[in-house]
Amino acid sequence: xxxxxxxxxxxxxxxxxxxxxxxxxxxxxxIVMPSGRTFQMPISASDPDGQPLRFDVTTSDKRxxxxxAPSSNPSIVMNVSGVDSETNAFTGNxxxxxxxxxxxxxxxxxxxxxxxxxxxxxxxxxxxxxFVAQCGGATNNSAFESGVTLDDEYVASLIYDGFGQxxxxxxxxxxxxxxxxxxxSQFFITDVDLSIGNTNAPSPQYLNFEQPIFGQLTSxxxxxxxxxxxxxxxxxxxxxxxSNVVINSAxxxxxxxxxxxxxxxxxxxxGNVAVTVSATNAExxxxxxxxxxxxxxxxxxSPAFLGPVPSSVTMSQNVAASFVVxxxxxxxxxxxxxxxxxxxxxxPTNMLLSHNKRTNVLTINPEATLxxxxxxxxxxxxxxxxxDTQAFTVNVLPGSPTPTMTIVPLKGSMMDASSKRxxxxxxxxxxxxxxxxxxxxxxxxxxxISLSLGATNNPxxxxxxxxxxxxxxxxxxxxxxxxxxxxxxxxxxxxxxxxPAKGTFKILASGFDFPTPLTNNVLQVGVAIGIxxxxxxxxxxxxxxxxxxxxPPIVSSP
Numbered sequence: 001x002x003x004x005x006x007x008x009x010x011x012x013x014x015x016x017x018x019x020x021x022x023x024x025x026x027x028x029x030x031i032v033m034p035s036g037r038t039f040q041m042p043i044s045a046s047d048p049d050g051q052p053l054r055f056d057v058t059t060s061d062k063r064x065x066x067x068x069a070p071s072s073n074p075s076i077v078m079n080v081s082g083v084d085s086e087t088n089a090f091t092g093n094x095x096x097x098x099x100x101x102x103x104x105x106x107x108x109x110x111x112x113x114x115x116x117x118x119x120x121x122x123x124x125x126x127x128x129x130x131f132v133a134q135c136g137g138a139t140n141n142s143a144f145e146s147g148v149t150l151d152d153e154y155v156a157s158l159i160y161d162g163f164g165q166x167x168x169x170x171x172x173x174x175x176x177x178x179x180x181x182x183x184x185s186q187f188f189i190t191d192v193d194l195s196i197g198n199t200n201a202p203s204p205q206y207l208n209f210e211q212p213i214f215g216q217l218t219s220x221x222x223x224x225x226x227x228x229x230x231x232x233x234x235x236x237x238x239x240x241x242x243s244n245v246v247i248n249s250a251x252x253x254x255x256x257x258x259x260x261x262x263x264x265x266x267x268x269x270x271g272n273v274a275v276t277v278s279a280t281n282a283e284x285x286x287x288x289x290x291x292x293x294x295x296x297x298x299x300x301x302s303p304a305f306l307g308p309v310p311s312s313v314t315m316s317q318n319v320a321a322s323f324v325v326x327x328x329x330x331x332x333x334x335x336x337x338x339x340x341x342x343x344x345x346x347x348p349t350n351m352l353l354s355h356n357k358r359t360n361v362l363t364i365n366p367e368a369t370l371x372x373x374x375x376x377x378x379x380x381x382x383x384x385x386x387x388d389t390q391a392f393t394v395n396v397l398p399g400s401p402t403p404t405m406t407i408v409p410l411k412g413s414m415m416d417a418s419s420k421r422x423x424x425x426x427x428x429x430x431x432x433x434x435x436x437x438x439x440x441x442x443x444x445x446x447x448x449i450s451l452s453l454g455a456t457n458n459p460x461x462x463x464x465x466x467x468x469x470x471x472x473x474x475x476x477x478x479x480x481x482x483x484x485x486x487x488x489x490x491x492x493x494x495x496x497x498x499x500p501a502k503g504t505f506k507i508l509a510s511g512f513d514f515p516t517p518l519t520n521n522v523l524q525v526g527v528a529i530g531i532x533x534x535x536x537x538x539x540x541x542x543x544x545x546x547x548x549x550x551x552p553p554i555v556s557s558p
Contacts, residue, residue, distance in 0.1 A: 022047055024279045024287035027164070027221045031291065032197030034298030036267035037330070038157035040069075042164060043259040044219040045279040045287065052256035053279045063269040064293060068259050073100045074111055075218070075255035078119070078135075082245035085229035091248070092223035094189070096166055097260050098215045103153040106168060106183065106214040113146060113185055114250045124227055124245035126238060129191065130201040133227050134169055135247060136186035145184035151390065152180050152212045154305040156330050157262070159208045163194040164217030164224065167207065180389055183212065191228055192221050197296065208302040209388065218258035265295045303385030304329040309378060309392050313364060317371060317399030319530045320448045320466055322363040325355065327380040335380050338387060342375035350374070351394070352465060364394060365448050365465050368528055371398045404439035405534040407505065408432050409525050409550040414454065416518040416546040426510040427453055427460075429525060429550070432503050439532045442500070445473040449496055451482065451507060452526030456537055458516035459524055461485040462494055462509065476500040478529075486515045498529065523548055 025044040033039040045053055057066040076098060081091040100107040113119060122144070125137035138144035152170065160167070167190070168183040188211075194203040217224065232239040261277060273295065278288040307326030315321040327335045337355050341348040351374070352365040362378070374394040379387030412429035435441050449464035462482040466473075471480035482494035494509035507525070521542050526535035540548040 022279055022281050022285045022287040024289050026289050026291055027192065029291040032195050032294045032296060033161055033263065033265060034196060035265045035269050035295050037159060037161060037265060037298060039263045040162050040165065040216045041261040041263055042216055042218045043261055043277055046257050047281045051282050053281055055259045056278045057261055058276050060274040063266040064263060064273040064295060066261050066263045066275065068261055069097060069099065070101050071256060074098050074107065074252050076110065076114055076250060077253055078250045079248040080223060080227065080245060081248055082227055082230050083243040084226040085231065090226045092220060094217060094220040094223055095255065095258060096215045096217045097255065102155045102158060103212065103214040106150060106153045106212065109150055111252050114252050118146060118185060119247050119250040122247050125240060127228060127230055127232050127241055128239045129228055131204065132188040132190050133224065134186060134188040145186060148184065150183040152183065154209045154212050156328050158213040159302065160190065160204045161196050162203060163190055163192055164221060165190045165213055166215035167211040167213050170211060189217055189224060192224050197294065205300040209305040216260045218260060263293060269295055270297060271295055301384060302330055303388060304335045304380050304382040305388040306380050306390050309390040312393040312395060314395040314397065316397050316531050318368045318448055318450065318528050320363050320365045320446045322361050322446060322466060324360050325362045325378065326360050329382050333382040335382055338379045340377040342377055348374065352463065354465065363466055366396045368450060371396050399531040400438050402438065403534040404436055405527065405532040406434050406436065407525060407527050407534045407536050409536055410553060412550060414518060414523060414540065414548045416514055418513045418517060419546065423511050423513055425512055425514055427507060429507045431505055433505050434503055435532060443476055443478055443498065444530055447530035449478065450528040451496065452524060454514045454523060455516040455518055456522055456524050459526065460514050464496055484512060518546060518548060521548065
């Protein structure tokens with residue numbers, strides 16, 4: 001019995017055959033990348049049992065660092081059929097990781113389209129050798145789209161310095177303003193042999209922050225090579241394949257076999273670095289590969305781009321709204337912002353817009369009379385490339401139709417010295433104020449303070465906005481620096497303080513001329529703070545030519 005059992009064991013050992021091992025494949029062993037930038041390096045690997053792999057990286061110089069994109073990023077698998085340059089029919093899979101961690105909106109939209117079978121049966125309708133293969137169109141209709149557009153989703157680390165990169169096919173271009181924020185369902189994959197160091201097949205860096213990148217091909221480079229070689233009807237940028245290149249099916253998977261290595265070179269580093277990557281399975285079987293990275297000076301200049309902008313901003317009349325707007329220029333060039341009223345095609349005249357470059361806060365201050373919806377564009381430029389723009393809507397809700405605050409000037413003076421010398425007029429007024437029942441009873445850090453001081457038919461108008469230098473908001477007390485809307489010069493020394501705890505205010509201004517000389521003794525001190533406002537119009541006392549003081553308070557008889 002024991003002998004027969006031994007024979008049986010030997011027989012099983014002979015039938016087992018050689019053990020399978022982890023494999024790791026690189027499409028190229030040499031890459032060129034720019035200093036101060038990030039390169040998306042595809043890693044194709046495989047575990048014999050399909051179990052998840054752990055990826056690791058080491059570099060021979062710490063000035064080039066590497067980190068792997070999250071394994072949780074979804075991947076798209078497209079089974080494609082076509083005819084190559086030798087007229088041989090082919091069918092194979094393209095596998096690409098979608099950068100859900102960096103471009104979540106775009107990745108989610110692609111996943112939704114794939115899961116709805118949108119791409120099944122569609123074509124690679126545009127193939128340009130040494131450039132891109134574009135897909136998602138229908139037969140005889142390269143303009144075929146899903147009908148749902150997406151805003152551009154730019155990320156500083158995603159530039160066209162590699163190969164097999166996935167980009168959205170919007171209508172923008174580097175040579176004309178085009179149409180940004182027009183991404184739909186079509187996208188492209190850059191050719192397999194592109195490199196910034198290849199003069200014959202350079203990576204299309206002129207697409208940086210024009211066509212947003214959202215993924216990287218990780219396997220199927222041989223299939224992409226066949227697609228790129230297919231015969232085309234060359235017609236400008238169309239290059240339609242003679243034989244259809246069809247997406248038979250598209251599916252979304254969690255890919256635990258392939259990876260994307262993100263290599264980042266220090267800004268001033270130049271030189272060659274050896275990079276070793278490894279893939280390890282659950283049994284600690286390891287496969288390794290080493291490739292060379294040549295880091296060179298980046299001579300390309302990329303446009304600036306905007307960070308996220310809210311689709312709409314809502315505020316009450318005469319109340320400011322603010323939000324953070326980031327601008328990125330990877331070349332470190334200074335940026336400039338622009339604004340446009342979509343209906344007029346010009347800079348908005350019914351609101352003040354200011355962008356604080358230190359805090360990146362954009363403050364919108366509507367005119368006191370403005371209500372309703374205003375469609376806006378904000379844009380940023382490095383003053384070399386065209387603007388990157390984003391649309392948003394300003395909604396101004398009507399405020400209270402009646403004053404919600406009463407003010408009583410008690411002490412002070414208004415001095416009109418324009419007849420003697422320029423820019424010598426001044427204001428110094430203190431008094432009390434009180435809210436009434438229609439007020440919100442508070443001051444907000446986003447409230448705009450507007451003052452109307454002087455002649456009732458054309459008073460000096462001063463605006464205090466939260467983005468101004470010197471603005472302070474502490475424990476309900478607001479102080480800041482004001483800007484005159486209708487006085488000369490434009491820079492006037494002015495400040496205002498309101499103390500809700502004590503119910504007092506103080507207004508100071510000097511170094512200006514009143515827009516209308518103070519020729520009579522009916523003057524006003526008008527105040528608007530957010531939706532709280534009141535106006536004091538009364539005869540002030542002229543104590544000498546051009547110098548006025550508030551009348552004494554009325555004292556009730558005993």
